Amino acid sequence: MLNTMGFKNDILDSLISKEDIDRRVKEMGLALTEEYRGKNPIFICVLKGSIHFFSDLTRSFEDYCELDFLSISSYGNARKTSGIVRLNKDLDMSITGRHVIIVEDIIDSGLTMNHLTSLLRARNPESIKIVTLLDKPERRECAITPDYVGFVIPNEYVVGYGLDYAGVYRNMPYVGILKSEVYGDESTEV
Numbered sequence: 001m002l003n004t005m006g007f008k009n010d011i012l013d014s015l016i017s018k019e020d021i022d023r024r025v026k027e028m029g030l031a032l033t034e035e036y037r038g039k040n041p042i043f044i045c046v047l048k049g050s051i052h053f054f055s056d057l058t059r060s061f062e063d064y065c066e067l068d069f070l071s072i073s074s075y076g077n078a079r080k081t082s083g084i085v086r087l088n089k090d091l092d093m094s095i096t097g098r099h100v101i102i103v104e105d106i107i108d109s110g111l112t113m114n115h116l117t118s119l120l121r122a123r124n125p126e127s128i129k130i131v132t133l134l135d136k137p138e139r140r141e142c143a144i145t146p147d148y149v150g151f152v153i154p155n156e157y158v159v160g161y162g163l164d165y166a167g168v169y170r171n172m173p174y175v176g177i178l179k180s181e182v183y184g185d186e187s188t189e190v
């Protein structure tokens with residue numbers, strides 16, 4: 001249910017401020033610039049969660065690169081993926097022989113990224129690296145290790161800066177922890 005007092009009332013606390021995000025994303029962009037200088041990598045935006053991160057990160061990348069987008073959704077409930085991933089929109093470009101940088105909002109169980117990397121590896125890119133804004137390593141259910149991590153966070157459900165719960169909160173400029181009462185009686189273990 002949407003709160004008539006506004007969506008800020010659903011947030012328990014800010015976890016990562018806009019200033020901290022800006023600083024860290026710039027650092028990551030510069031580190032990627034060093035690593036990929038002269039390689040014209042393809043940055044892949046995993047819609048919808050990574051839109052803001054992708055937009056800021058690629059603007060901090062100071063060399064030639066190309067941008068492409070894919071959209072996936074995973075079956076499960078609102079806070080936990082089943083690991084069954086559906087590709088809603090594929091890339092427009094071929095990645096064969098190219099350096100690919102996957103840009104994700106958060107790695108939780110790792111099942112989504114596991115699926116995505118196998119899908120993209122089958123297209124024979126020259127290399128694939130994973131960049132994620134947030135990482136919840138405690139929750140990992142498979143062997144996925146991101147190459148660049150913005151922030152390691154505890155096992156809390158977070159929203160904002162692209163991350164949603166039930167489709168909303170993506171437009172918040174910072175990352176916050178959602179009040180547990182917002183989940184209502186959603187009966188799952190998280």
Ligand code: IMP
Binds near residue numbers: 105156163
């Ligand atoms: P995984 O497959 O369990 O690693 O989950 C990855 C996807 O679940 C992410 O791309 C997010 O869309 C979503 N997700 C996992 N944890 C959170 C969270 O704390 N807030 C918002 N979305 C999350």
Ligand code: MG
Binds near residue numbers: 046047048050105106
């Ligand atoms: Mg996502």
